[in-house]
Amino acid sequence: MRVIPIRTPLIKPGEDVIDVLLVHLKHMRVHNGDVVSISSKVAGLAEGRIVKLHSILPRSHARLMARTYHLLPSFAQVVIDHADRVIGGVPGTLITLKNGIIVPNAGADQSNAPPGFAILWPKSPEVLAEKIRKAIRKELHRNIGVIITDSGFIPGRRGTVGIAISVAGFDPVRDERGKPDLFRRKMRLTRVNVADSLATAAQVVSGERNECIPFVLIKESYVPLTSIPAKKLTRRLIMRRSQDLFKHHLT
Amino acid sequence: MRVIPIRTPLIKPGEDVIDVLLVHLKHMRVHNGDVVSISSKVAGLAEGRIVKLHSILPRSHARLMARTYHLLPSFAQVVIDHADRVIGGVPGTLITLKNGIIVPNAGADQSNAPPGFAILWPKSPEVLAEKIRKAIRKELHRNIGVIITDSGFIPGRRGTVGIAISVAGFDPVRDERGKPDLFRRKMRLTRVNVADSLATAAQVVSGERNECIPFVLIKESYVPLTSIPAKKLTRRLIMRRSQDLFKHHLT
Numbered sequence: 001m002r003v004i005p006i007r008t009p010l011i012k013p014g015e016d017v018i019d020v021l022l023v024h025l026k027h028m029r030v031h032n033g034d035v036v037s038i039s040s041k042v043a044g045l046a047e048g049r050i051v052k053l054h055s056i057l058p059r060s061h062a063r064l065m066a067r068t069y070h071l072l073p074s075f076a077q078v079v080i081d082h083a084d085r086v087i088g089g090v091p092g093t094l095i096t097l098k099n100g101i102i103v104p105n106a107g108a109d110q111s112n113a114p115p116g117f118a119i120l121w122p123k124s125p126e127v128l129a130e131k132i133r134k135a136i137r138k139e140l141h142r143n144i145g146v147i148i149t150d151s152g153f154i155p156g157r158r159g160t161v162g163i164a165i166s167v168a169g170f171d172p173v174r175d176e177r178g179k180p181d182l183f184r185r186k187m188r189l190t191r192v193n194v195a196d197s198l199a200t201a202a203q204v205v206s207g208e209r210n211e212c213i214p215f216v217l218i219k220e221s222y223v224p225l226t227s228i229p230a231k232k233l234t235r236r237l238i239m240r241r242s243q244d245l246f247k248h249h250l251t
Numbered sequence: 252m253r254v255i256p257i258r259t260p261l262i263k264p265g266e267d268v269i270d271v272l273l274v275h276l277k278h279m280r281v282h283n284g285d286v287v288s289i290s291s292k293v294a295g296l297a298e299g300r301i302v303k304l305h306s307i308l309p310r311s312h313a314r315l316m317a318r319t320y321h322l323l324p325s326f327a328q329v330v331i332d333h334a335d336r337v338i339g340g341v342p343g344t345l346i347t348l349k350n351g352i353i354v355p356n357a358g359a360d361q362s363n364a365p366p367g368f369a370i371l372w373p374k375s376p377e378v379l380a381e382k383i384r385k386a387i388r389k390e391l392h393r394n395i396g397v398i399i400t401d402s403g404f405i406p407g408r409r410g411t412v413g414i415a416i417s418v419a420g421f422d423p424v425r426d427e428r429g430k431p432d433l434f435r436r437k438m439r440l441t442r443v444n445v446a447d448s449l450a451t452a453a454q455v456v457s458g459e460r461n462e463c464i465p466f467v468l469i470k471e472s473y474v475p476l477t478s479i480p481a482k483k484l485t486r487r488l489i490m491r492r493s494q495d496l497f498k499h500h501l502t
Contacts, residue, residue, distance in 0.1 A: 001456050003252040102407050111441065152405050154414065156353050158490045159424045159444030161412065161451060163405065173410045190362065192454060193410030200412060201452040203443060204472055205252050221455055239409045 004028070005205040006215035013114070017046035018135045021215055025140060028217060033225060035145035035218040036132070037202035040121050040165055041109055042214035043128055043148055049120040050113060051078050069094060075110060078118050082106040095153075099125070100238045101165060103150055122148065125166035130230040133168040145170035145223050146230075149199040162199030164237065168230035170194075170223035172237050194223055195237055255279070256456040257466035264365070268297035269386045272466055276391060279468060284476060286396035286469040287383070288453035291372050291416055292360055293465035294379055294399055300371040301364060302329050320345060326361060329369050333357040346404075350376070351489045352416060354401055373399065376417035381481040384419040396421035396474050397481075400450040413450030415488065419481035421445075421474035423488050445474055446488055 006024050011017065017038070025036070044050070058066065058073035062080050066073040069089035076094065080086060083096035083106035096106040098121070107121035122128045129146045136144055145168065152163030164172065172195030202216035226233070257275050262268065268289070276287070295301070309317065309324035313331050317324040320340035327345065331337060334347035334357035347357040349372070358372035373379045380397045387395055396419065403414030415423065423446030453467035477484070 001254040001452065003254070003452070097407075100407070102405075152408075154353075154403050154405055154412070154444070154447060156348075156351070156490050157403075157414070157444055157447055158488055159426075159442035159447075161405070161444055161448050163408070191410035193405070193408055193412055194455060196405060196408055196410075197412050197451045197455045200448045201252065201254070201455065204445060204448045204452065237409055239407050 162203035164195035413454035415446035
């Protein structure tokens with residue numbers, strides 16, 4: 001597998017992220033089955049999903065959360081407004097459920113946002129992933145996978161890994177249950193979360209601060225392409241509650 | 252970043268895993284700063300860390316766990332014996348704390364073990380990682396990073412990602428706090444778990460069943476090499492309790 005960072009000039013609010021991506025991909029060898037990863041921050045910024053914190057009036061719950069977890073009250077209000085639910089927090093971060101995914105601050109981020117602003121996730125990460133996939137098929141005549149990524153957590157582990165907040169064009173979970181192991185017995189618990197794994201690999205090369213690497217091209221990951229809609233594929237990444245190790249605690 | 256699977260003949264109990272690895276690496280271009288990943292299963296197998304399930308007498312707690320989570324009672328006993336603590340379970344798997352890490356079944360695995368046996372983690376994953384690092388330095392004259400990997404979970408997500416159960420030779424957490432973002436403000440919450448990320452990338456190419464890919468060579472991940480002992484590096488991956496999002500629930 002090859003994980004290739006795509007460095008771009010600074011992307012500004014409202015810029016067409018798909019155009020920028022296509023311009024860069026045209027200079028690279030893109031093959032059917034490649035996967036392109038786009039950071040949720042750049043995608044949100046390009047959609048103009050930025051909030052002026054100064055204009056937000058924090059309510060009492062947000063002020064309490066901000067005090068407890070050392071946040072700007074207006075930022076806490078933005079997080080509460082955009083989360084499905086606030087699960088808890090650590091100093092500097094609220095832990096939230098957003099689109100059924102556990103993420104910091106409901107995907108809102110002050111880092112790499114213009115001063116005084118926070119960037120939100122794109123309006124619909126699934127719709128955007130599908131749109132990018134179709135644009136690449138139309139312009140470059142290639143069938144590739146698309147993921148939009150943010151940071152996620154492994155419980156008890158220091159530091160973040162990547163997480164796919166949406167996926168288009170490929171099956172995001174490799175299911176090996178029922179296939180034979182080395183001794184030809186059937187495997188039991190073995191599904192690999194390929195989409196989050198690719199998001200994690202992309203995070204290693206893209207950095208999190210001023211690197212200007214909003215896109216990553218992943219080759220030879222051998223994901224199985226599919227025409228199933230992005231919305232359905234993205235939902236496949238979410239654990240059924242009966243199988244979720246952390247359901248009693250977190251959702 | 253390039254993530255290169257290393258296919259080998261079937262490794263048998265007691266075989267010298269370092270010899271097998273060195274033989275294969277000698278035929279590849281290995282550079283200073285590369286990282287090699289070894290599956291905990293193969294490492295455990297090579298150390299002869301296998302348990303004959305038939306010879307295990309399950310006690311009442313193990314029998315209860317086995318009933319609740321649909322496991323072989325003798326396997327449940329093995330898991331209990333080798334876990335620091337059992338946190339919970341889902342059908343087919345106990346969720347445990349082992350060496351301070353949340354992993355399925357305390358790292359014990361019936362898949363890819365000889366029939367009637369379970370494979371355990373290597374006795375000391377840190378000691379083994381350090382030993383492998385030193386052997387490569389001695390034989391190939393290269394300073395590289397080493398990780399020993401197992402499967403981990405992101406809460407609420409279907410399928411596993413990789414996790415580094417030990418690390419030698421490089422700093423496993425990339426700390427970007429205090430560094431400037433695109434707008435030259437200091438970053439707050441941004442540490443990337445590079446070791447787990449590389450383990451996850453390795454898992455994408457190595458598969459989980461009969462692929463015979465016990466090793467993965469990772470190039471151009473630009474990890475910072477260090478001579479800090481593996482035990483200390485591996486401990487860096489574990490969240491301090493005050494910072495742990497899940498501490499109230501899981502540990």
